[in-house]
Amino acid sequence: MELRIDRGAVERCRELARAIAAPVSEFIAAHSTVSVERSVLRLLGVDGVSTEDVPVPNLIVDALSPEERARGAALAFGRGLAETGLEPQGLGEALARGELSLSAFARVPDEAARRVVEAFVERSLARIRARREERAEKLARLPQLPPPLLYVIVASGNIYEDRTAAVAAAEAGAQIVAVIRSTGQSLLDFVPFGPTTEGFGGTYATQANFKIVREALDAASERLGRYVMLTNYASGLCMPEIATMAAIERLDMLLNDSMYGILFRDINMKRTFVDQHFSRMLNAYSGIVINTGEDNYLTTADAVEQAPAVLASQFINEEFAHRAGMPDRQIGLGDAYEIDPDLEDGFLFQVAQAQLARQIFPDAPLKYMPPTKHMTGDIFKGHLIDALFNLTSVMTHQTIHLCGMLTEAIHTPFLGDRALSLENARYVMNTARHFGDEIAFKPEGKIEQRARGVLADAERLLGRVAERGLMQAIEAAVFADVSRPPDGGRGYDGVFPRAAGYWNPFEEALRTTRGSCGG
Amino acid sequence: MGSLVKPYGDTVNDGKVQMSFTLPIPWSEAADEAARRLVGKMGFTDVQIVEGRPIADGFSFFVAYAATPQAIDTSTISVTSAKTHAMSMDEIDELIRERVGRKVRIAGACIGTDAHTVGIDAILNMKGYKGDYGLERYRMFETFNLGSQVSVEEFVRFAKEKKIDALLASQVVTQKGSDVKNFTALAELLEAEGLRDEIVLCCGGPRVTNLMATELGYDAGFGRGTLPSEVAAFIATRMAQKIASAR
Numbered sequence: 001m002e003l004r005i006d007r008g009a010v011e012r013c014r015e016l017a018r019a020i021a022a023p024v025s026e027f028i029a030a031h032s033t034v035s036v037e038r039s040v041l042r043l044l045g046v047d048g049v050s051t052e053d054v055p056v057p058n059l060i061v062d063a064l065s066p067e068e069r070a071r072g073a074a075l076a077f078g079r080g081l082a083e084t085g086l087e088p089q090g091l092g093e094a095l096a097r098g099e100l101s102l103s104a105f106a107r108v109p110d111e112a113a114r115r116v117v118e119a120f121v122e123r124s125l126a127r128i129r130a131r132r133e134e135r136a137e138k139l140a141r142l143p144q145l146p147p148p149l150l151y152v153i154v155a156s157g158n159i160y161e162d163r164t165a166a167v168a169a170a171e172a173g174a175q176i177v178a179v180i181r182s183t184g185q186s187l188l189d190f191v192p193f194g195p196t197t198e199g200f201g202g203t204y205a206t207q208a209n210f211k212i213v214r215e216a217l218d219a220a221s222e223r224l225g226r227y228v229m230l231t232n233y234a235s236g237l238c239m240p241e242i243a244t245m246a247a248i249e250r251l252d253m254l255l256n257d258s259m260y261g262i263l264f265r266d267i268n269m270k271r272t273f274v275d276q277h278f279s280r281m282l283n284a285y286s287g288i289v290i291n292t293g294e295d296n297y298l299t300t301a302d303a304v305e306q307a308p309a310v311l312a313s314q315f316i317n318e319e320f321a322h323r324a325g326m327p328d329r330q331i332g333l334g335d336a337y338e339i340d341p342d343l344e345d346g347f348l349f350q351v352a353q354a355q356l357a358r359q360i361f362p363d364a365p366l367k368y369m370p371p372t373k374h375m376t377g378d379i380f381k382g383h384l385i386d387a388l389f390n391l392t393s394v395m396t397h398q399t400i401h402l403c404g405m406l407t408e409a410i411h412t413p414f415l416g417d418r419a420l421s422l423e424n425a426r427y428v429m430n431t432a433r434h435f436g437d438e439i440a441f442k443p444e445g446k447i448e449q450r451a452r453g454v455l456a457d458a459e460r461l462l463g464r465v466a467e468r469g470l471m472q473a474i475e476a477a478v479f480a481d482v483s484r485p486p487d488g489g490r491g492y493d494g495v496f497p498r499a500a501g502y503w504n505p506f507e508e509a510l511r512t513t514r515g516s517c518g519g
Numbered sequence: 520m521g522s523l524v525k526p527y528g529d530t531v532n533d534g535k536v537q538m539s540f541t542l543p544i545p546w547s548e549a550a551d552e553a554a555r556r557l558v559g560k561m562g563f564t565d566v567q568i569v570e571g572r573p574i575a576d577g578f579s580f581f582v583a584y585a586a587t588p589q590a591i592d593t594s595t596i597s598v599t600s601a602k603t604h605a606m607s608m609d610e611i612d613e614l615i616r617e618r619v620g621r622k623v624r625i626a627g628a629c630i631g632t633d634a635h636t637v638g639i640d641a642i643l644n645m646k647g648y649k650g651d652y653g654l655e656r657y658r659m660f661e662t663f664n665l666g667s668q669v670s671v672e673e674f675v676r677f678a679k680e681k682k683i684d685a686l687l688a689s690q691v692v693t694q695k696g697s698d699v700k701n702f703t704a705l706a707e708l709l710e711a712e713g714l715r716d717e718i719v720l721c722c723g724g725p726r727v728t729n730l731m732a733t734e735l736g737y738d739a740g741f742g743r744g745t746l747p748s749e750v751a752a753f754i755a756t757r758m759a760q761k762i763a764s765a766r
Contacts, residue, residue, distance in 0.1 A: 168575035183637040200637050200691075264646050299650055373650030416541035419574035481656075482645055 001395070001436045003355055003451045004443065009459050010360050013312075016462035017319035020470050025323055027270065028277045032504065034189070034494035035271075036278045037061045037073035039240035043124045043506050044077065044117065045088035047207070048096070049193040056092040057241070058190045063095070063102065070499035078113030079105035081120075088120055114503070121505045125285070125513075131250040132287040135227075138218075142227040144175055148368070148393045148401030150425050151231070155180035155412040157199035159209040163216045168415050170220045170228040173422040176253065176400065178231035179213055180412075181205050186236025186265050187490055191245065201412065205232050205242055210249035229253060234279055235260045235293065237267060237491045243279035247286035253332065253400070254283060257293035258320040259313065262474060263482045264296050268492035269471055280324030281510045288330065291400065292317040295336035295369035297480050303338040303373070304346075307353050308457035309479060310335055314357060315462060316470075318364070325510065328363035332400050336369035337389040341381075345446060347388055352450040354396035355441075360455075368393045370404025379406040383424060390428035395436035401425065523590040534586040536563070541580050546573035554581040563587055601721075601729045601739030606752040608652055615659035618759035622661045625654060625754065626677055627687035628669035631701035635691035636667045638723055642687065642747045651746040660751070671704045675712055685719035685754045690727070698724060699735070706736040719757045721750065 038057035048056045061073055068076045080091050083105045094100045152174045154165040159179075166177040182199035185192075195212060196204040203209060210232065217228045229252035234242040239256065246254050258276045261267035283290050294310040294317075314333040321331045335357050339346040357366055370389050375382045386404035393401045403421040405413045413421070441447050465473040477483035528535025538558070544550050551571040558566040563585035570582035606614070615623055627639045641648035643664045645655045654662050665677065678686055688705050690698035702722050709715040715736075722732050723741040732740020739753050 168578055171575040184635075184640070200635070264644075296646065299646070375650065414541065415578060416539065416574060416580050419541075419578075419580060480645075 001355070001439050001441060003352070003359060003441055003448050005356065005359060005451060005455055009455050013315050013360075013455075013459050013462055014319070016459070016466045017315040019466045020316060020462065021319045021323060024273050024320075024470055025277075028274050030498055031270065031274050031495055032070075032072065032498055032502065033240075033271055033274050033491075033496070034058075034061050034069075035238050035275050035491075036240050036504065037064075037069065038238075039244045039278065039282070040072070040074050040504055040506055041077060041088070041092070042241055042244045044074070044120045045124065046077075046092035047089065047193075048093060050096045053193065054096075055190050055193055056096045059096050060092065060102070065103070066496070067499070068102070070496055071501050072498075072503045074117050074505050075110060075113050075501075075503050076102045076105075078117035079108035082112040082116045083108050110501070114505075117505055121509055124506075125509060128247045128286050131247065132285075135250055135252065135287060138221065138227045142221050142225055144226055144229075147365075147397070147399045148425075148429060149175040149229070149399060150422055151176035151178060151367075151400055151402045152418050152422065153178045153180045153402075153413070155202040157182065157201075157203050158197040159195050159203050159212050160197065162203050162209075163213055165415055165418070166213050166230075167216050167220045169418050169422070170217060170224060172419040173426055174228065174403075174418070175226070176229040176231055177213070177217060178233075178253075178255075179203055179205070179209065181233045186233070186261060187267070189237045189491060189494065191238050191241050205245075207245040207249060210245055210251060214249050214251070231255070231291070234283075234290075235276075236265065237261070237271070237275075237494075239272075239275040239279035240282065243282040243286075243288070246288060247282055251288060253289045253291055254279075255293060256280060256283060256290040257334075258317050259474070259479065260293035260296060262484050262489065263480050264293075266484065266489045268489035268495065269474055269484060269486055270495045271489075271491040274495060276320065277324050278504075278507060280321055280326055281507065284325040284327070284330060285510050285513065289332050289365055289400075290321065290326065290330060291332040291367045292334045294334035295338070298336045298338035299373045303336075303340070304343070304349060306480070307349070307454045308461050310353070311356065311360070311454055311458035312461045312465070313479070314361065315458070316465075318361065328361070329365065331361075332365045332367040333357065333361055334367045334369060337371050337385075337392060337404075338369075338373050341371075341374050341385055347392070348447050349450050350389075350392050351396060352447045353454060354392050354398060355447075356451040356454060358396050358398070365399035367400040367402065368398035369402050370408070372404075372408050375404075375408035377410055379410070382406045382408060383420070386421065386424055387428055390425045391432055391435075394429040394432050395439075397436060522593050524593055525590045526587060528586075532590075534564075534588065534590075535584060536587055537582070537584050539580065539582045541574065541578055543578055545577055546571060546579035550579045551581070554579075554583065558583050558585050562589065599729060599733075601732075601741060601753045602745070602749040606748065606755075608657055608748060608751070611748065611751045611755045612657055612659040614755045614759060619659075619755075619762055622659055623684045623754060623758050624661045624663075624681060625685045625687065626663040626665060626674070626681065626683045627654075627689065628665035628674050629667040629689045629691070630669050630671055630674055630705060631690070631697060632668055633690055633692045633697070633701075636689070638691055638725070639664065639687060639689040642689075642723065642741075642745070642750050647747045649746060651748050653747045654751055657751060659755075671701065671708055674705065675708050675714070678709075678714065678718060679712065683718065684758060685721065687750065688720075688722045690722070690724040698726065699731075702732075702735050702737070710736075719754050719761070721753070723750070 041057040154162045180202035183201040192204045195208045231253040233255040262269045297306045383406040471486045525534040566585040574580045644653040647653035725743045727740040729740045
């Protein structure tokens with residue numbers, strides 16, 4: 001089942017995406033952010049919170065002078081390590097208690113700081129590599145069921161309830177479990193600490209919470225004889241820090257979009273571009289598959305009209321991911337089944353879009369999101385719409401399949417809702433497993449014409465973005481009808497230019513290992 | 520004269536209902552029987568467990584049909600709600616264009632010390648809530664989201680300066696009645712400034728009810744699960760009424 005599409009147009013779209021990303025990359029290379037610096041400290045081994053619950057990495061970065069900060073937290077912190085002989089965690093705690101101050105070590109030479117930091121960098125990367133090898137070993141020994149991989153979310157607000165729900169979902173057939181974050185966590189300029197039992201519409205992403213669910217799913221994986229993956233959300237003001245925690249706790253996927261925070265959370269675009277780059281470098285190294293957020297274009301605007309924006313965003317996300325060293329197999333580009341169920345032939349349009357993405361990004365583990373926008377309290381109709389979504393996914397060979405819930409518009413899923421949803425998906429995908437391999441699209445038929453139209457429109461859209469520049473295009477509301485100014489939005493005060501001699505030892509190390517760390 | 524009704528299966532007054540639920544026990548025939556008796560204890564008769572099966576270790580799912588002996592007198596029901604007009608975004612924009620003739624200016628904030636913007640963001644942000652667009656997306660609204668921890672004084676000053684038509688005050692935290700205190704302070708300050716009659720005043724939050732809001736002197740209150748379009752429809756309708764009565 002192949003659509004005949006204009007391969008030349010696909011190539012031109014990729015060239016345009018490169019032209020769009022290139023000037024942004026120059027900006028990224030010349031800047032850092034408070035979150036990047038905090039994640040450097042976290043990677044070195046700094047964790048914990050002060051008596052006022054402020055994370056230690058925040059305390060340290062906030063205490064740096066603008067000049068020190070502009071050369072990177074690693075140097076200032078490294079001076080303290082060299083002078084005191086403390087481990088990173090010990091030094092972090094002493095700084096948090098106010099017993100020491102990094103400004104006291106200003107005269108320690110850069111070279112001494114670098115030497116001591118480099119040893120901790122190697123230790124940190126070895127720890128991440130070990131987590132990655134652990135995943136590879138488990139996947140080999142406990143193979144997953146064939147894709148589409150069934151993905152469900154848990155979101156009780158209480159990590160211990162989430163753990164119960166995650167294990168039950170795995171037993172009911174889920175292959176990927178995501179713990180949804182508390183509403184608004186993407187706007188916090190720090191990562192909460194410790195196990196949490198209260199959240200709004202979700203559960204805080206903390207390193208302790210990651211660990212609790214990871215351990216439970218590892219145990220379930222052994223019992224079930226198949227590896228169950230764990231997902232969380234990086235997009236927001238703390239992308240690199242969440243990428244760090246996820247690497248350490250062996251999450252398998254992270255929501256990580258190059259533009260989501262800008263458009264849908266009013267996070268400053270410069271902050272987002274710098275943060276997404278470093279977080280994706282870490283994701284690449286830790287073997288984490290990113291999930292991009294194109295589904296948001298479809299839920300906030302008309303799904304038929306926004307199809308070209310989805311494809312254009314997929315090209316841009318792919319290009320930014322490549323620039324961060326990610327191989328195609330780690331780039332889970334997003335799409336969603338959001339066309340109005342009352343539209344005649346809406347199903348045909350959905351198939352066209354899903355198949356188009358499959359053919360354009362053959363090696364990407366595409367992430368397919370379920371209907372949400374047109375789900376109502378009518379659970380019976382909702383279950384039926386989900387069945388057609390499931391059919392589209394299996395026939396177009398999507399990879400990551402976020403199971404739709406019959407109670408989508410009602411509440412965060414009950415345990416029973418998740419089981420019904422998984423049964424729906426398993427039934428449809430089993431009964432229609434090879435359907436897509438057995439049929440052909442009618443040449444010049446409605447589906448093929450729709451796919452061609454979307455591709456042509458995406459090329460035009462990318463052309464307009466390339467002409468203006470990405471930041472100006474976002475300001476001109478080219479994406480999702482949302483206008484965001486380059487210097488507006490949340491988190492802009494946390495972006496700063498790199499001074500001469502800036503040093504991020506992890507960026508340096510990850511750049512040299514790029515491509516040498518497959519599998 | 521009362522009008523008693525019961526659920527309708529295929530015969531008047533058969534009282535038939537369907538339900539499904541999960542029990543935290545492994546499935547067995549005894550689990551089916553437990554489910555049947557549980558439905559009986561709920562007050563239903565003619566209970567049939569038509570489906571029972573395990574859905575995870577230690578959890579079973581059931582589908583039941585049963586009859587209720589209860590009936591309800593519909594003539595005794597009266598409910599006031601601010602969510603009376605189910606309208607789409609386009610219909611709301613059209614109503615404002617026709618009946619108000621200009622953009623309606625809306626400001627929202629989490630007032631007092633409350634830092635939980637989840638509610639006001641769900642209503643105002645472009646993305647909206649549950650697939651229902653936020654007020655920022657409406658063509659005929661000009662919206663200002665002032666965010667969290669906005670003092671009542673600041674909020675009223677802003678309303679005055681920007682000639683705001685509708686204010687949305689949000690409160691998530693309800694400890695020690697702080698929500699009611701803040702809502703009251705806002706209504707009183709607007710009154711003192713002589714602005715109350717010019718403004719459509721709404722409040723929202725998980726514990727807010729329309730009844731409580733009207734008692735506090737608000738035009739409407741929106742509780743848990745409110746969709747942006749419900750707030751939008753209320754504001755648009757109320758603005759249209761204000762314009763009509765001013766003519």
